[in-house]
Amino acid sequence: MSAIVHKRGAYTARLDGRKNDQMRPIEAKVGVIKNADGSAYFKIGGTAAYAAVYGPRELHPKFMQNPKTGILRCYYNMMPFSGAGERVRPGGNRRSKELSHVITQSIEPVVDLTPYPNAVVDVFIELTETDAGSRCAGICAASMALAHAGIEMKDMPAAIAVGKIGDQVVVDLTGDEEHFEGGATDIAVSVLPLTGDITLLQMDGEITAQELVKALAMAQEAAKKIYKIQTKALKDHYKSEARQ
Amino acid sequence: MTEELIAKDKEIVVPGELLATGMSFLPSKGCYRQGEHIYAGRLGLLNVEGKVLKMTPVSGRYLPHVGDTIIARVNDVLMMGWRVWTNSPYEAVLNVKEASGEFIPPSSDLTQIYAIGDLIVCQIINVTSQNLVDVTMRGPGLRKLGSGRIVNVCASKVPRIIGKNASMVNMLRDATGVRLHIGQNGVVWMSGEPENEIIVTEAIEIIEREAHTTGLTDRIKVWLEKQKSRIVAFEKVAEEQQPETGGFEGGGFREERGGFRGGGQRGGFGGDRGPPRGPPPRRGGF
Numbered sequence: 001m002s003a004i005v006h007k008r009g010a011y012t013a014r015l016d017g018r019k020n021d022q023m024r025p026i027e028a029k030v031g032v033i034k035n036a037d038g039s040a041y042f043k044i045g046g047t048a049a050y051a052a053v054y055g056p057r058e059l060h061p062k063f064m065q066n067p068k069t070g071i072l073r074c075y076y077n078m079m080p081f082s083g084a085g086e087r088v089r090p091g092g093n094r095r096s097k098e099l100s101h102v103i104t105q106s107i108e109p110v111v112d113l114t115p116y117p118n119a120v121v122d123v124f125i126e127l128t129e130t131d132a133g134s135r136c137a138g139i140c141a142a143s144m145a146l147a148h149a150g151i152e153m154k155d156m157p158a159a160i161a162v163g164k165i166g167d168q169v170v171v172d173l174t175g176d177e178e179h180f181e182g183g184a185t186d187i188a189v190s191v192l193p194l195t196g197d198i199t200l201l202q203m204d205g206e207i208t209a210q211e212l213v214k215a216l217a218m219a220q221e222a223a224k225k226i227y228k229i230q231t232k233a234l235k236d237h238y239k240s241e242a243r244q
Numbered sequence: 245m246t247e248e249l250i251a252k253d254k255e256i257v258v259p260g261e262l263l264a265t266g267m268s269f270l271p272s273k274g275c276y277r278q279g280e281h282i283y284a285g286r287l288g289l290l291n292v293e294g295k296v297l298k299m300t301p302v303s304g305r306y307l308p309h310v311g312d313t314i315i316a317r318v319n320d321v322l323m324m325g326w327r328v329w330t331n332s333p334y335e336a337v338l339n340v341k342e343a344s345g346e347f348i349p350p351s352s353d354l355t356q357i358y359a360i361g362d363l364i365v366c367q368i369i370n371v372t373s374q375n376l377v378d379v380t381m382r383g384p385g386l387r388k389l390g391s392g393r394i395v396n397v398c399a400s401k402v403p404r405i406i407g408k409n410a411s412m413v414n415m416l417r418d419a420t421g422v423r424l425h426i427g428q429n430g431v432v433w434m435s436g437e438p439e440n441e442i443i444v445t446e447a448i449e450i451i452e453r454e455a456h457t458t459g460l461t462d463r464i465k466v467w468l469e470k471q472k473s474r475i476v477a478f479e480k481v482a483e484e485q486q487p488e489t490g491g492f493e494g495g496g497f498r499e500e501r502g503g504f505r506g507g508g509q510r511g512g513f514g515g516d517r518g519p520p521r522g523p524p525p526r527r528g529g530f
Contacts, residue, residue, distance in 0.1 A: 037303070037304070037305065038303060055305070055333065056305055056333040057305075057333050058333055058334070058335075067374055070333075110259075112285070115307060116307075116333055116375075117373075117374050117375060118334075118374065118375070119333040119334070119375075147258055147259050147286070147287045148287060148303060149303060149304065150286060150287060150288070150301050150302070150303035150304025150305070150398075151286065151304070152274070152285050152286045153259040153260075153285065153286060154259065154260060154276065154283070154285060155259055155260035155283075156258065156259050156260055192260075193260065194260045194283065227260070230258070231258045231261065234256070234258045234287060235256050235258065238256045238302065238456060239256075
C-alpha cells in the first residue's frame with residue numbers, strides 16, 4: 001500500500017479570492033412563506049436556508065407541555081438535492097437531530113415564551129443548498145423568522161463559521177475549504193450581536209488557544225455585519241409592502 | 245449621561261435595536277431596559293408617547309384578554325358546555341350557564357343549541373394565568389353567526405380594519421353590500437354576494453399588509469372605486485353596529501334565542517334546586 005503523503009501546504013489565498021475576514025455574499029428576505037406565522041430566507045454563498053415559524057400553538061402530546069412557559073422546537077432538514085452532488089436521504093438522521101437540538105439551544109436564550117404557557121413555537125428550517133455553514137445559515141434564518149412571527153425576543157442571534165485553513169485563521173469556510181488537504185478547522189459560532197454572548201460553539205478540527213481567540217473575535221465582527229443584513233431585510237419587508 | 249431618543253416614532257424596529265439612551269425614558273410593552281439603554285424586545289412599530297416607549301405589534305398570534313369580543317368556532321361539545329376555537333394558542337370554554345340568557349335544563353342536548361362547527365360571537369370573561377379561557381354569550385351583540393366567509397387577520401390590525409368610528413367597515417359594506425363582523429381575535433366574518441365577498445377579502449388583505457401606514461382609508465376608497473366593474477348588484481344592508489362599539493341588531497339575537505327554545509327539551513324544567521312546583525321527574529343517570 002503506497003501512502004500518499006500530502007505536503008502540509010501553505011494556504012496563501014482563498015479559493016474564491018476572498019479576504020480572510022470576508023464572508024461570502026449574503027442575501028436575506030423575510031415573509032417568503034405565506035401560510036407561516038413568520039418566515040425568512042437566508043443565503044450565504046452556496047448555502048441557502050428557509051425558515052418557517054408556526055405558533056405559538058397548542059402542544060401535543062400533552063406530557064411535553066410546560067405550564068410555566070411555552071417551548072421552542074427547531075427542526076433542521078437538508079433537502080435531498082441540496083448537497084454537493086451526493087443525494088441526502090430524506091427524513092431525519094443522527095446529524096439532523098443533533099443540529100436541530102443545537103439550533104434550538106442557540107436561540108432559546110433570547111426568546112421569551114412565558115406569555116404562552118403550555119404552547120409551542122415550531123421553527124422548520126429547510127436547507128435548499130448546502131456548501132458548509134448550514135447550521136449557521138439555519139440559525140440566521142430562524143432568528144429572522146421568529147422576529148417576523150412577532151415572538152418576544154431580546155436580540156436576534158447571528159451565526160457564522162470561523163476556522164483555520166492551513167495556518168490561516170479565516171471566516172466563513174466553504175465546503176472545499178473545509179476539505180483542504182493541509183488540514184482545516186471549522187468552528188460554528190452563534191453570537192448575540194448586542195451583548196457579544198455566544199450561544200453556540202462547536203468545533204471540528206484542532207486549533208491553538210491564541211488562534212481560537214482570534215477566530216472568535218472575527219466571528220463577533222462578522223455577526224455584527226450579519227445582524228445589519230437581518231435588520232435591513234426585516235425593515236425592507238415592511239417598506240416594500242407599503243409600496244405595493 | 246446623555247438622554248437621547250435614537251429610533252424614530254412610528255418606525256419599524258427589530259429585536260435588539262437600540263431605541264433610546266438615558267434613565268428618563270421608560271420602556272413599556274415590547275421594550276426592555278439594559279443599563280442606561282432601552283432596546284426593542286420584538287418586531288413592531290415604535291410609539292413614543294412623551295418619554296414612554298411602546299411597541300405596536302405588526303405580527304403575532306392573538307392572546308386572549310378579558311373583555312374582548314371575539315368570533316369563535318365550536319370545536320367540541322362537553323358535559324356542561326362547549327369548547328371553542330379562538331384563533332389563539334388556547335381554546336376557550338363556553339359554559340351552559342353562559343350560553344344564553346335563558347335557563348338550559350341539565351338534560352338538554354347541547355348540540356341543539358350550538359353544534360360543532362358553528363360560529364359564535366362571544367365575549368371573554370375570564371383568563372387564568374395558564375391561559376384557560378372562559379367565554380360568554382350573554383351580552384349585547386353576542387350571537388350565533390349564520391353562513392358566511394371567514395378570513396383570519398393579525399389581531400393587532402383589527403383596529404385598522406374597523407377604522408376610526410368604524411369608517412373602514414362602513415365603507416366596505418356600503419360599497420359591496422357585504423355584512424361584516426370583526427372579532428378582536430382577528431377573525432372576520434362576512435356574508436353577501438360571493439363576488440363581493442372576494443373583493444372585501446382582497447381589501448382586507450391590503451389593509452392587513454399596509455396596516456402600519458397612514459392614509460389607509462383614502463387609499464382603500466380609491467382601490468374600491470377601481471374595482472367598481474367587478475362589484476355585482478346587491479341589496480342595501482342596514483347599518484349594523486360592530487359588537488366592539490356596543491349595540492346589536494335585535495333581529496339576529498332574537499332569532500337565535502328562538503332557535504334555542506325550539507331545541508331545548510322541556511323535561512327537567514326547574515332543576516334540582518326545587519322550585520315551588522315541586523321536584524321534576526328525574527332522568528336516568530343522576
